[in-house]
Amino acid sequence: MLVEDSLVVRQLLAHIVSRDPRLALAAAVASGEEALREIHRVQPDVISMDIRLPGIDGLETTRRIMAERPTPIVVVADAIEDSSLKISMNALRAGAxxxxxxxVGTGHRAYEAIADQICTQLRIMSQVPVIRRRPIGAERLAPPRDEARGPGVPAPTTQVPVTQVPSVLAVAASTGGPPAFAKLLGALPADFPLPVLLVQHMGAAFMEGFADWLNGVVPLSVGIAREGVRPLPGHVYVAPGDRHLTLTPGGLVALLDDAPVGGQRPSATLLFRSIARVAGPRGFGVLLTGMGEDGAAGLLDMHLAGAATIAEHESSAVVYGMPAAAVRLRAAGSVLPLDLIAPRILRALQLGLSA
Incomplete structure (x- = not known):
């Protein structure tokens, strides 16, 4: 179902969807009110959601859908508008x-790339089971207990004991990453003793808005990484759009314009490999939900260098692609559901300090 108030854009989205044989248009509506009325009748597998809607906006529409009839939602937003960016990130918090x-118009040079990205996201998200869930940010109120596993979730795999105190945490994700990062980093304390380097696959135009949003929902200080900065404990350094994030031998942030790795820039594999070279056994790597295989080879380098490594378990991953690739390579020292990753990181720090 398409939710878009502009007739021109709605027709363009319908045209884009019609080109993909794996997608069928269930409905196209011009307002949040119409979407809430139609969703029970057409029962779509996935929703394309505009944010700037008349009456009930896309954020409130997302909230109501996730409360009344949870359905995968892909937000389609104007990347250049600051207010739209903030609302889009809050829609992720609400369950998108x-x-x-x-x-953009069919004559624009970026049309094919953007159209392909829209169809890809709609196809992938249509397969994602969604449920009613508490708002992101609640992790601060009650940090998850490591023992509290949900039904059907296997016990965590055994990890090699930490013998050195970790000095840097590297985390990466793709599809489904923003809510996962909010949950993971939201469960870490404001005085977390490590710097965090973060790679999220997302359109370059969204990265500043993503970092600002994440900064508002987790206790740590979050911002876009800058060239030559020495990472500080308790700070999260987000890879900027379309540049690789790495750590130099001197321990400084380096942003690279090198070619994409596995089709990705920024690349999780390049980040993890730089951590393996610089920090060795004092690195800590976490690979979360995402489509594809980026990060798996780099996480293996960290694992072989003696670093602690974690891949997200299939039971909590929105898309079990990147972590699955790491598991196949035996790159993950632990494979854990999302709720258990932060407690494992904190326990590893305690064990390292007492070793």
Whole structure:
């Protein structure tokens, strides 16, 4: 179902969807009120959601859908508008799974790339089971207990004991990453003793808004990484759009314009490999939900260097692609559901300090 108030954009989205044989248009509506009325009748597998709607906006519409009839939602937003960016990131907090750029005219040079991205996200998200869930940010109130596993979730795999105190945490995700990062980092204390380097696959135009949003929902200080900065404990350094984030031998942030790795820039594999070279056994790597295989080879380098490594378990991953690739390579010292990753990180720090 398409939710878009602009007739021109709605027709363009319908045209884009019609080109993909794996997608069928269930409905196209011009307001949040119409979407809430139609959703029970057409029962769509996935929703393309505009944010700037008349009456009930896309954020409130997302909230109501997730409360009344949880359905995968892909936000289609104007990347250049600051207010739209903030609302889009709050829609992720309300339960939307992904954000993509609003399509441009068919004559624009970026049209095919944006159209392909929209269809890809709609196809992937249509397969994601969603449930009613508490708002992101509640992790601060009650940190998850490591023992509290949900039904059907296997016991965590055994990890090699930490013998050295970790000095840097590297985390990466793709599809489904923003809510996962909010949950993971939201469960870490404000005085977390490590710097955090973060790679999220997302359109370059959204990265500043993503970092600002994440900064508002987790205790740590979050910002876009800058060239030559020495990472500080308790700070999260987000890879900027379309540049690789790495750590130099001197321990400084380096941003690279090198070619994409596995189709990705920034690349999780390049980040993890730089941590393996610089920190060795004092690195800590976490690979979360995402489509594809980026990060798996780099996490293996960290694992072989003696670093602690974690891949998200299939039971909590929105898309079990990147962590699954790490598991196949035996790159993950632990494979854990999302709720258990922060407690494992904190326990590893305590064990390292007492070793």
């Amino acid at each position: 799974l992904s954000v993509v750029e609003k399509p």
